[in-house]
Amino acid sequence: MKANYDIHIYQNENSLTVSYLIFYLFSSLKILVNTSISASILLLLMTTMDASAQSNKAYIYGSITTKSDDRFEGFMRWGKEEMFWHDLFNSEKIQSEQKRVNRSSESESIWDRFEWNISRIWDNKYSDVTHLFACLFGDIKSLEIGRGDLVFLEMKNGNQLRLNGGSNDIGATVHLHDYELGKISFDWKRIDRIDFFQAPEGATPPFGKPLYGEVKTRRNGNFTGYIKWDLDERCGDDILDGDTDFGDQKFEFKNIVQIEKDGIGSTVIFNSGRKLFLDGSNDVNSGNRGIAVYDHNIGNIEIPWKQFESVEFIDDNQSGPGYHDFTTPKSLEATITTFDDKQLEGMIIYDIDEMWEMETLEGKDNDLEYQIPFRNIKRLTPKNSSFSLVHLCIGEELLLGDLQDVSARNDGILLFAKGEKDPIHIDWDDIDEILFKE
Numbered sequence: 001m002k003a004n005y006d007i008h009i010y011q012n013e014n015s016l017t018v019s020y021l022i023f024y025l026f027s028s029l030k031i032l033v034n035t036s037i038s039a040s041i042l043l044l045l046m047t048t049m050d051a052s053a054q055s056n057k058a059y060i061y062g063s064i065t066t067k068s069d070d071r072f073e074g075f076m077r078w079g080k081e082e083m084f085w086h087d088l089f090n091s092e093k094i095q096s097e098q099k100r101v102n103r104s105s106e107s108e109s110i111w112d113r114f115e116w117n118i119s120r121i122w123d124n125k126y127s128d129v130t131h132l133f134a135c136l137f138g139d140i141k142s143l144e145i146g147r148g149d150l151v152f153l154e155m156k157n158g159n160q161l162r163l164n165g166g167s168n169d170i171g172a173t174v175h176l177h178d179y180e181l182g183k184i185s186f187d188w189k190r191i192d193r194i195d196f197f198q199a200p201e202g203a204t205p206p207f208g209k210p211l212y213g214e215v216k217t218r219r220n221g222n223f224t225g226y227i228k229w230d231l232d233e234r235c236g237d238d239i240l241d242g243d244t245d246f247g248d249q250k251f252e253f254k255n256i257v258q259i260e261k262d263g264i265g266s267t268v269i270f271n272s273g274r275k276l277f278l279d280g281s282n283d284v285n286s287g288n289r290g291i292a293v294y295d296h297n298i299g300n301i302e303i304p305w306k307q308f309e310s311v312e313f314i315d316d317n318q319s320g321p322g323y324h325d326f327t328t329p330k331s332l333e334a335t336i337t338t339f340d341d342k343q344l345e346g347m348i349i350y351d352i353d354e355m356w357e358m359e360t361l362e363g364k365d366n367d368l369e370y371q372i373p374f375r376n377i378k379r380l381t382p383k384n385s386s387f388s389l390v391h392l393c394i395g396e397e398l399l400l401g402d403l404q405d406v407s408a409r410n411d412g413i414l415l416f417a418k419g420e421k422d423p424i425h426i427d428w429d430d431i432d433e434i435l436f437k438e
Helices: 002-013 015-031 035-054 118-126
Strands: 061-066 071-078 088-093 131-136 140-145 150-155 159-164 174-178 182-186 191-196 212-217 222-229 239-244 247-252 256-262 265-270 275-278 291-295 299-303 308-313 333-338 343-350 360-365 368-373 377-382 387-392 397-401 413-417 424-426 431-436
Touching: 088 150, 131 360, 131 368, 222 299, 222 308, 239 265, 239 275, 333 413, 360 387
Parallel strands: none
Antiparallel strands: 061 071, 061 191, 071 174, 088 131, 088 159, 140 150, 140 191, 150 159, 174 182, 212 222, 212 308, 222 291, 239 247, 256 265, 256 308, 265 275, 291 299, 299 368, 333 343, 333 431, 343 413, 360 368, 360 397, 377 387, 377 431, 387 397, 413 424
16 A cells, blocks of 8 residues: 555656656557557556546545644544545534634634624523534634534634534544555544645545435435435445345445335445345435435535435546635625615624534425535525525525524524624514625
8 A cells, every 4th residue: 555655646746757657668568569559558547647636636635633743644534424525514613702813814804803702692682592513624724622522613714613512523533544654543532633735636545436426306306416325425435234135245335326215125236237135224224314415506415215216326527626616714794685675784693603604504395404505595585484595606596494594493693784883683584585795
């Protein structure tokens, strides 16, 4: 493994040298084999090199600094789950403490112009609910690990959020693949901080390709994007478990082209066209926790097993969004139209909670749960006490309900108008439309 990785490192440092070496070797072969064959092989090999150099774009990469001040760099995976920039990082806000840790950031937040304590607002009359936090790993600059489940998350704009537990993303064993030492597993309590950045060109990820395909549902049509199977497996090297007539089996996803729900189990179709019926495992029966599809223009769509019909895996030429595809987050700004035809414009805190466009809005449609970054939303219109119409920037509309973000359980909007120090609180029932500033 080390030798192979070294080749990639040398290629990255001096790819021209490697190219000339390969060209020289194949030129020498002309005396032995047909010139056109040699040229074809050379072209194929060079194309493979180029594809390999681009294939690391989607994978989480960065450095881990331990409590003992040792630093390691490489591709990472959270337990057996998150490994791509488009995977979700979840936690809870113990208070919305906004701290500026990087004053030299190119994108100074408008919030920096105000001096106010939102935790005071939370603790006041507006709300006493748990404030959840979710963003994509590609939106995170660093994580500083505190005591217990305390975490300080720094965004790309230099602002820091104080978080505490709330999911298995906090406290997880983090695996890092060092170029020399191979796979290293870090106990969460031994980590001091994690810094994220794009992998260097030419570094080869130790994981299989992202699972990409089209999921067919019972009532909501088809969804195409990057797939998390059973909210767990997400790359070609991950394993599908199930019982067959000849025993318990494990199959790599990269060998599977299709999975169809079939009674108490599933029919699995392999690349060759061979079919097997599998049951007896939550990978292939009603114990499945759901199939999530990520679309960069929408967000994360979680499909429960009862709505799932089939999935067809597609060999996607794109590797998925890279770290630089997630832009520096901006403050949420909007024009709010009330039922008495007033228009209020300014910076907002949505649901007395979300204030950044990288944070997510959550809602359901026929048991399908959406987590949509606010940057993908153009307009939102509350329709009744249970549902809201969400207009996406790409032109699609979604009628979402059930959850707090899109129903009457929403705690309303705090709006900071220009020139005003104190916010205006707008009740959810008073809102006719929210138009987000692009």
